[in-house]
Amino acid sequence: MKKNIIIKVCTGTGGIASGGEEVLSAFRDAVSSSGIKAIFNERCSAQKVGCRGFCAKDVLVDVIINGEKTTYKHIKQDMVQRIVDEHILNGKAVEEWTVGEDYHTFHDRQTKVVLSHCGEIDPEDINAYMAVGGYDAARKAVCSMTPKEIVDTVKNSNLRGRGGAGFPTGLKWELGMRIKSDIKYVICNGDEGDPGAFMDRSVMEGDPHSVIEGMIICAKATESGHGYIYVRAEYPLAVKRLQMAIDQCRENGFLGSNIFGSGFDFDLRIFQGAGAFVCGEATALMRSIEGKRGMPSPKLWRSAEKGLWDRPTVLNNVETFANIPRIIMNGAEWYSNLGTERSGGTKVFSLSGKVKNTGLIEVPFGTSLKKIIYDIGGGIEGGKAFKALQTGGPSGGCIPAESLEIEVDYESLAQAGSIMGSGGMVVLDETSCMVNTAKFFLEFTQAESCGKCTPCRIGTKRMLEILERITSGNGKEEDIDLLEELCRYIRAASLCGLGMTAPNPVLSTLRYFRDEYEAHIRDKRCPAAVCKDLITYSVVEELCTGCGACKRACPADAVRGTRKSPHRIDADACVKCGTCFDACKFKAIRKQ
Amino acid sequence: MVNLTIDGKKVRVRKLSTLLDAAGKLDIPIPTLCHHPALSPFGGCRLCLVEVNGSPKPVAACTTFAKEGMEVVTSNPRLEKMRRTTLELILSDHPQDCMVCERAGDCKLQELAYFYGIRENRFKGERRIYEKKDGNPFLVRDMEKCILCGKCVRICDEIQGVGAIDFAYRGMKTKICPPFERDLDCEFCGQCVSVCPTGALTGRMWANKGRQNFKEVDTICPYCGCGCNITLHIWRNKVRRVSSREDTPNEGWLCAKGRFGYSFINHRHRLKKPLIRIAPKEKDEGRGRKEEINPSSAPRPSAIFREASWDEALDYIAVRLKEVKEKHGQDAIGGLSSARCTNEENYLFQKFMRAVIGTNNIDHCARY
Ligand SMILES: Cc1cc2nc3c(=O)[nH]c(=O)nc-3n(C[C@H](O)[C@H](O)[C@H](O)COP(=O)(O)O)c2cc1C
Numbered sequence: 001m002k003k004n005i006i007i008k009v010c011t012g013t014g015g016i017a018s019g020g021e022e023v024l025s026a027f028r029d030a031v032s033s034s035g036i037k038a039i040f041n042e043r044c045s046a047q048k049v050g051c052r053g054f055c056a057k058d059v060l061v062d063v064i065i066n067g068e069k070t071t072y073k074h075i076k077q078d079m080v081q082r083i084v085d086e087h088i089l090n091g092k093a094v095e096e097w098t099v100g101e102d103y104h105t106f107h108d109r110q111t112k113v114v115l116s117h118c119g120e121i122d123p124e125d126i127n128a129y130m131a132v133g134g135y136d137a138a139r140k141a142v143c144s145m146t147p148k149e150i151v152d153t154v155k156n157s158n159l160r161g162r163g164g165a166g167f168p169t170g171l172k173w174e175l176g177m178r179i180k181s182d183i184k185y186v187i188c189n190g191d192e193g194d195p196g197a198f199m200d201r202s203v204m205e206g207d208p209h210s211v212i213e214g215m216i217i218c219a220k221a222t223e224s225g226h227g228y229i230y231v232r233a234e235y236p237l238a239v240k241r242l243q244m245a246i247d248q249c250r251e252n253g254f255l256g257s258n259i260f261g262s263g264f265d266f267d268l269r270i271f272q273g274a275g276a277f278v279c280g281e282a283t284a285l286m287r288s289i290e291g292k293r294g295m296p297s298p299k300l301w302r303s304a305e306k307g308l309w310d311r312p313t314v315l316n317n318v319e320t321f322a323n324i325p326r327i328i329m330n331g332a333e334w335y336s337n338l339g340t341e342r343s344g345g346t347k348v349f350s351l352s353g354k355v356k357n358t359g360l361i362e363v364p365f366g367t368s369l370k371k372i373i374y375d376i377g378g379g380i381e382g383g384k385a386f387k388a389l390q391t392g393g394p395s396g397g398c399i400p401a402e403s404l405e406i407e408v409d410y411e412s413l414a415q416a417g418s419i420m421g422s423g424g425m426v427v428l429d430e431t432s433c434m435v436n437t438a439k440f441f442l443e444f445t446q447a448e449s450c451g452k453c454t455p456c457r458i459g460t461k462r463m464l465e466i467l468e469r470i471t472s473g474n475g476k477e478e479d480i481d482l483l484e485e486l487c488r489y490i491r492a493a494s495l496c497g498l499g500m501t502a503p504n505p506v507l508s509t510l511r512y513f514r515d516e517y518e519a520h521i522r523d524k525r526c527p528a529a530v531c532k533d534l535i536t537y538s539v540v541e542e543l544c545t546g547c548g549a550c551k552r553a554c555p556a557d558a559v560r561g562t563r564k565s566p567h568r569i570d571a572d573a574c575v576k577c578g579t580c581f582d583a584c585k586f587k588a589i590r591k592q
Numbered sequence: 593m594v595n596l597t598i599d600g601k602k603v604r605v606r607k608l609s610t611l612l613d614a615a616g617k618l619d620i621p622i623p624t625l626c627h628h629p630a631l632s633p634f635g636g637c638r639l640c641l642v643e644v645n646g647s648p649k650p651v652a653a654c655t656t657f658a659k660e661g662m663e664v665v666t667s668n669p670r671l672e673k674m675r676r677t678t679l680e681l682i683l684s685d686h687p688q689d690c691m692v693c694e695r696a697g698d699c700k701l702q703e704l705a706y707f708y709g710i711r712e713n714r715f716k717g718e719r720r721i722y723e724k725k726d727g728n729p730f731l732v733r734d735m736e737k738c739i740l741c742g743k744c745v746r747i748c749d750e751i752q753g754v755g756a757i758d759f760a761y762r763g764m765k766t767k768i769c770p771p772f773e774r775d776l777d778c779e780f781c782g783q784c785v786s787v788c789p790t791g792a793l794t795g796r797m798w799a800n801k802g803r804q805n806f807k808e809v810d811t812i813c814p815y816c817g818c819g820c821n822i823t824l825h826i827w828r829n830k831v832r833r834v835s836s837r838e839d840t841p842n843e844g845w846l847c848a849k850g851r852f853g854y855s856f857i858n859h860r861h862r863l864k865k866p867l868i869r870i871a872p873k874e875k876d877e878g879r880g881r882k883e884e885i886n887p888s889s890a891p892r893p894s895a896i897f898r899e900a901s902w903d904e905a906l907d908y909i910a911v912r913l914k915e916v917k918e919k920h921g922q923d924a925i926g927g928l929s930s931a932r933c934t935n936e937e938n939y940l941f942q943k944f945m946r947a948v949i950g951t952n953n954i955d956h957c958a959r960y
């Protein structure tokens with residue numbers, strides 16, 4: 001019998017970082033050198049596969065024999081030979097390396113639309129994309145749909161911008177369609193500056209053609225001839241794969257002049273950004289492409305009227321564009337039915353923090369936060385208690401346990417004091433200090449302010465200084481009021497979204513975790529024992545066996561005591577590094 | 593045209609007018625620091641925030657178009673509180689040295705702080721500290737006083753077309769500087785100085801030469817035929833600064849010579865009376881130069897020239913021109929005029945050469 005063997009290795013950025021390239025070449029070598037071909041007459045193909053959204057288990061490898069798939073986790077180069085020997089040659093999977101139940105629940109409970117190709121097809125091969133129906137939507141739109149039909153389909157799909165604000169995409173395109181101009185632009189925003197976010201990167205790396213296809217459809221709807229994909233230079237793999245995809249499109253006549261033989265011209269190019277968070281803001285992004293400093297401009301005109309080089313411009317996020325081909329092929333109704341009344345379709349989130357299964361996930365709008373954290377994320381790591389969910393990146397807020405029932409969409413998150421943002425989700429457990437968390441995000445936003453307007457440039461800095469004061473035990477009673485006032489002021493007075501949303505982490509933690517702020521200020525105590533200046537290490541005499549492990553470990557010689565009798569920590573000498581806490585096997589060091 | 597109400601008063605303005613323009617028409621003051629009517633809208637200082645019906649958030653009057661039926665409120669306790677906070681924040685990152693600042697009394701920030709009575713500041717914190725270095729002869733750039741209004745950047749780019757400076761860095765470290773933070777090396781027109789609302793940009797020649805009780809004298813720049821309107825700031829009979837008013841044909845813009853080239857006025861070498869040569873020609877060839885290089889070896893000017901009255905000088909010229917023309921013909925005479933003369937003077941001079949002397953030997957440093 002002729003066996004059909006396919007090996008898929010995760011070579012997204014996460015996969016490559018874990019050694020994906022080496023694993024792939026090890027498979028190639030092992031398969032060919034073991035002479036499998038001669039004996040079994042097999043056909044093997046090792047494909048490059050993009051991100052599969054479960055980075056905690058990289059490198060992931062699929063071995064598919066006659067359609068039967070076995071998935072391995074944490075595969076290293078030196079493990080390859082055994083898989084080839086036992087599984088490929090003898091048909092017996094290496095059970096101890098295969099993924100467990102959690103892998104299946106992680107994937108089975110998601111609804112993959114945007115990510116449906118990621119990890120399934122070779123992103124560097126246009127034929128692989130076409131084999132799963134790729135460019136059928138663009139061909140249909142360009143050759144047999146009018147701009148109005150496309151716009152109506154997108155409008156009816158209830159698709160809203162995935163860049164953060166959730167502006168209805170159909171409406172944006174309609175404006176772009178109505179305004180007449182000989183030159184118009186379509187821009188894809190792949191700046192993705194939120195720390196910890198990697199949804200757009202995964203799509204650009206794992207399914208670049210879907211983004212380009214979405215842009216072609218948008219170009220037809222708005223009759224634009226030129227496009228830009230703005231990608232940060234820190235995403236070299238995304239840049240490389242997008243460029244390969246663009247080249248392949250040109251060869252196939254999907255980009256350039258007379259695309260799909262329809263007489264319609266559209267071409268696009270990549271613009272690499274230098275990695276400023278603020279360049280993700282639409283107007284700053286356009287200034288950046290124009291060669292100017294990436295600074296948001298006041299919205300005297302809508303981008304649809306005067307955008308890039310003062311020409312009508314439609315700008316959408318990577319994920320927004322990647323949804324478009326599916327909407328054109330499967331219909332607006334199918335898409336809108338996936339989500340809620342207010343938001344159609346699915347949303348990709350990057351789930352990280354103190355949750356068991358970290359990685360990329362995709363769920364329909366309306367999925368409860370609880371389901372995301374517990375069913376897909378597998379709950380809190382290490383059996384600790386859940387404390388808050390931080391959503392929306394540095395511009396977002398923290399949602400407490402009481403609100404986990406809410407069904408995720410733009411409005412519900414905003415009501416809870418956070419935002420959808422680009423879809424970051426960080427799970428915080430009882431060991432996270434909320435004041436410190438707010439400080440962490442503010443450090444980022446204040447450093448990334450473009451410096452143009454006073455509230456954002458100086459106001460966020462002053463907020464950060466107040467938070468630094470509080471976390472170091474120098475907080476004053478009136479600091480909370482001052483913080484709140486600054487938050488409201490910066491939110492109302494800033495020029496662009498960066499400033500307007502920068503206070504969110506502080507506002508939401510003040511709303512739900514005010515007692516923690518008060519404990520820091522009044523009692524000079526950090527309830528989660530995180531803020532270094534407010535914690536002390538001491539020995540619990542009853543538990544101490546006098547083994548001396550802490551004493552040996554302490555780099556500051558702050559532990560006093562003789563063997564077999566309870567030790568003591570000299571508070572004046574202690575540098576609060578926590579080494580003793582980790583060194584003690586008897587849980588006899590108390591941190592508070 | 594669109595109709596709107598501002599603080600209860602009706603106003604009719606042209607389409608694409610901003611709320612700031614419209615309020616200006618009604619003479620309603622709205623504070624600003626980054627706005628300049630001749631420059632592109634910026635929206636950075638956020639002092640001009642006003643409330644507009646139907647918008648939950650205040651909007652910047654400088655960057656919002658007036659729309660039909662808009663109802664605008666320019667001042668209420670909420671807005672004034674925000675303006676106060678903005679000023680407090682700016683001042684919390686500003687050296688408190690108005691006492692010795694070159695621009696005290698002529699500073700928009702100081703004036704606003706005064707009007708809002710900002711004595712105490714709730715926001716204390718880190719302030720930018722920059723090393724003071726800028727080796728150029730004309731401008732002092734004290735970037736600790738800069739409030740990042742961006743006017744200097746815009747005027748340099750949009751009016752002057754030079755683009756010598758721009759924003760650099762991010763967050764609190766944002767700073768206006770020339771490329772790679774090198775010393776300024778530009779046209780030194782000083783346009784940036786003229787629009788800077790604070791003491792961040794000043795003329796190097798102004799330093800410690802007085803800031804109050806200036807007598808202002810409007811006059812015309814003597815440097816070229818453009819005839820820009822300038823205003824001399826005079827104290828104790830000496831020019832201390834030169835500026836230009838916005839309501840003049842040159843709209844307040846000047847070049848490096850007009851703005852900074854005033855030291856000749858009281859220079860001891862300045863010619864104030866006509867001089868007639870007394871020493872024979874051969875002796876002083878190239879003398880002017882030599883004198884500069886080695887003044888001690890050169891004969892004193894009084895040994896070569898003597899002072900004369902205008903009548904005597906003009907008579908002398910007339911006689912000599914006549915003599916030369918009679919002896920050598922009209923084409924032995926040539927005339928060189930100057931770009932520092934007015935157009936009218938230059939016209940008259942060539943007319944004189946052609947019609948009176950009868951020669952076409954006439955030229956000018958910027959050509960006739
Ligand atoms: C500070 C800031 C950063 C932003 N960063 C991004 C980004 O990295 N990617 C993105 O798609 N949108 C970003 N946005 C949102 C964009 O301004 C814009 O709204 C969005 O790209 C529009 O596309 P959409 O309608 O498809 O969401 C950012 C906005 C702000 C204010």
Ligand code: SF4
Nearest residue numbers: 450452453456496499
């Ligand atoms: S809010 Fe911040 S990032 Fe936005 S324009 Fe103002 S200073 Fe720049």
Ligand code: SF4
Nearest residue numbers: 738739741742744788
């Ligand atoms: S130097 Fe003056 S004009 Fe330039 S940005 Fe600073 S304050 Fe404004």
